[in-house]
Amino acid sequence: MISPLDEVSALIEQRTGLSVATRFRNDLQHILNEVAGNDLAGLCMALRQSPVSSPQWQAVVQALTIGETYFFRDASMFRLLRSQVLLPLIKQRREAHSLEINIWCAGCATGEEPYSLAITLLETLPDLNRWTIRLIGTDINAAALEQAQAGLYRDWAFRHCPAHIRQRYFEINQGEWRIRPEVCRMVTFQQANLLDQPPLPNCDLILCRNVLIYVARGYMGQVETSMYNVLAPGGWLILGPSEAMRTHRERWITHVFNDAIFYQKSPRPQPTPVTRRHTPHAPARAADDALRAAAEQYHKALTAVHNDQPDEAERLLVELLSNQPDHAQARTLLAFIFASRQALPEAHAHLDAALRSNSLLSDAHYLRATLYLEAGEDKMAEQALRAALYCQRDHPLATFLIGSVYARTGDLLRAQRAWAAAQSIAEALKPEARISDLSDMTVATFATLVQAQLDSLQG
Ligand SMILES: C[S@@+](CC[C@H](N)C(=O)[O-])C[C@H]1O[C@@H](n2cnc3c(N)ncnc32)[C@H](O)[C@@H]1O
Structure with missing residues (x-):
């Protein structure tokens, strides 16, 4: 029989797309019991009968989501956004005599992100009053959006915001900072779930940062496709600095900068190259x-x-x-x-x-080597393995793998030496320990694998 906890979890995923399966079960049970006053079956019934905007649902949503955000979060992303996306787009629109830009900020929490965008536009467009800017922030959490609309912030929200920006676009109000009306009126807020119809057609830019990590795996494709479809040709999608597109990666142009990855919908159907660019690192x-x-x-x-x-x-x-x-x-x-x-x-x-x-992080060099090997780039893999071993002489996996690279090129003597070294390294470790953070293997399994390679040389 399905437990009340499993029933509520399934319902939450189905109606909101929020990933509850990835939460550790005890945390989830604790969170939901608090919301339900220990009556999970009653909560489940109430949720079945009400819309996501209802107080019961909102209590669940507020307990399960994290609204961490602040003004100009990831300064380097905002710099790149201005130079690589907004300035070329503005130029293009001026040339086409079409002074319009549509931006959707999905999962905007308490509004710092769309307001940061509005300020960036104010700083970039001297003739802003001639433009039609549609900038909409959406979130599943109604309480967060109320705060966004109120436009009142504490000092903590400005922890990475340049002082002159706060001075120029906010006024102090009883110990808090109130956003100025010219910024406030540029942004519209709307309660919406990522699984809903997007709020704005023909988007030039979608920011969906630090949100997809909360979306259940089964809904990821639906959300990414909905964003892809609502983007205008050539439109941009920016995820959080550590997030990546999960599905249909081939349909996006992937722009890899030093500090961020931006995805672009092709202006017309075409192959999707990966570009690599460099920006200063802070x-x-x-x-x-x-x-x-x-x-x-x-x-x-x-x-x-x-x-x-x-x-x-x-x-x-x-x-x-x-x-x-x-x-x-x-x-x-x-x-x-x-x-x-x-x-x-x-x-x-x-x-x-x-x-x-x-x-000098040996694991990073080692992992890079495995990527090169998979791509058939043996020379690069060997270099990366040498770098790993330069950083850590007794890196077991790098030692083993460099032996395999030698064996692949027919240099069996060096392969034998490397594998023997890997065996000595393993002997000095506890057999039940994991061989590395980047592997499931225990030392004992690793030792068996190395021995098998050495045996194969005898045969
Ligand atoms: C960590 S905040 C990110 C805020 C902002 N984008 C940033 O990066 O600073 C994540 C937000 O995503 C919202 N969210 C999570 N799942 C959502 C969903 N399925 N639909 C809409 N909003 C969602 C949460 O309510 C939360 O406010």
């Missing part, structure tokens, strides 16, 4: 407490990976990276998850970022 500093919290979060993500819960691991890593963008291990683990899904440009982009933060 390193971030972290306080000790934050580093400790990051270490714990990384450990949780690792556990999720090893429990075969990649979506949960991704959610945890995205959260971690939004606070600690320079966490090279987290980037590497995220790259590993993307690589397992064949999201290779994103996997490479995260490895680039990981190695920019810590060029």
